[in-house]
Amino acid sequence: MSSAAVEITGLVKRYGSVTAVDGLDIAMPRGTVLALLGPNGAGKTTTVEICEGFLRPDAGSVRVLGLDPVRDGKRLRPRIGVMPQGGGAYPGVRADEMLRLVASCAASPLDPAWLLDTLGLSPVRRTPFKRLSGGQQQRLSLACALVGRPELVFLDEPTAGMDPQARRLVWDLLGALRSDGVSVLLTTHLMEEAEALADDVVIVDGGKVIANGAPSALTAETDEAAQLRFKAKVGLDTALLAAALPEGYRVQEAAPGAYRVEGAVDPQVVSTVTAWCAQQGVLAEELHVGRRGLEEVFLELTGRELRA
Numbered sequence: 363m364s365s366a367a368v369e370i371t372g373l374v375k376r377y378g379s380v381t382a383v384d385g386l387d388i389a390m391p392r393g394t395v396l397a398l399l400g401p402n403g404a405g406k407t408t409t410v411e412i413c414e415g416f417l418r419p420d421a422g423s424v425r426v427l428g429l430d431p432v433r434d435g436k437r438l439r440p441r442i443g444v445m446p447q448g449g450g451a452y453p454g455v456r457a458d459e460m461l462r463l464v465a466s467c468a469a470s471p472l473d474p475a476w477l478l479d480t481l482g483l484s485p486v487r488r489t490p491f492k493r494l495s496g497g498q499q500q501r502l503s504l505a506c507a508l509v510g511r512p513e514l515v516f517l518d519e520p521t522a523g524m525d526p527q528a529r530r531l532v533w534d535l536l537g538a539l540r541s542d543g544v545s546v547l548l549t550t551h552l553m554e555e556a557e558a559l560a561d562d563v564v565i566v567d568g569g570k571v572i573a574n575g576a577p578s579a580l581t582a583e584t585d586e587a588a589q590l591r592f593k594a595k596v597g598l599d600t601a602l603l604a605a606a607l608p609e610g611y612r613v614q615e616a617a618p619g620a621y622r623v624e625g626a627v628d629p630q631v632v633s634t635v636t637a638w639c640a641q642q643g644v645l646a647e648e649l650h651v652g653r654r655g656l657e658e659v660f661l662e663l664t665g666r667e668l669r670a
């Protein structure tokens with residue numbers, strides 16, 4: 363038995379002149395949660411749909427639970443759960459009918475009533491799908507992906523459009539699944555989602571992997587325990603700011619208008635930076651001291667915002 367939940371090598375997918383996936387490699391061990399993180403159009407959905415067997419690759423190899431998703435689709439489908447982007451159901455079907463219908467196709471389903479309750483959907487269990495809110499439809503779609511007790515689930519932006527409370531319910535449920543040994547591959551452009559849920563994060567951009575690893579490894583500082591970051595107008599004189607700081611501090615414009623002060627941060631350094639900005643007539647916005655997050659990792663790697 364293959365020990366990988368998903369193994370992707372040299373994956374390429376083109377739509378006419380657009381190369382949506384451009385030589386992607388991913389190795390995802392069983393029982394782990396992997397987040398594909400990237401901006402709109404990065405190739406996340408295309409990659410997931412190839413893993414699900416809905417699309418054929420142009421080049422490269424994909425194995426899901428050791429199987430070819432297209433050739434071995436019949437054997438693979440009962441073992442995976444799929445939550446597509448935007449969900450999907452018969453508009454008139456009631457929430458609990460929908461879930462029971464999907465459960466009836468599985469050999470050993472979870473209890474639909476428990477799942478509805480866990481996802482906060484009990485109060486709307488008799489509501490037709492089309493009258494559920496977007497976030498409720500998403501949660502029902504997630505319930506449908508999970509009710510068959512899959513070994514591996516693919517979740518394409520599982521919490522898109524959810525309010526923070528619903529998002530928390532989903533995160534808790536995904537945490538419980540992981541404890542049960544279920545493998546989860548999810549796509550997101552929410553850094554906090556990737557940081558909260560994933561054992562491993564693969565950052566994709568333009569159909570390529572630009573970084574991967576555990577969130578803590580990706581966000582680890584190179585040399586300092588803390589850094590100071592702020593945003594201001596593009597093109598500040600970083601050498602001049604560095605000169606105002608004690609010797610050994612470095613200042614970089616990591617991306618246009620995003621500044622980073624490298625060196626041990628103490629109250630005096632923060633005060634010097636804000637005073638220097640004030641002298642330049644510049645407002646230092648989003649001033650932040652601490653560990654960098656995945657958002658900053660992405661910004662530093664690509665020079666662009668993740669949500670752009």
Ligand SMILES: Nc1ncnc2c1ncn2[C@@H]1O[C@H](COP(=O)(O)OP(=O)(O)OP(=O)(O)O)[C@@H](O)[C@H]1O
Pocket residue numbers: 377380381382400401402403404405406407408409551
């Ligand atoms: N059916 C299609 N026909 C033509 N181009 C497509 C098709 N599907 C996707 N693309 C293009 O392929 C690229 C990757 O799209 P994909 O949906 O995989 O990205 P994504 O990372 O999932 O984005 P999002 O976060 O917006 O869902 C984009 O440039 C997109 O416009």
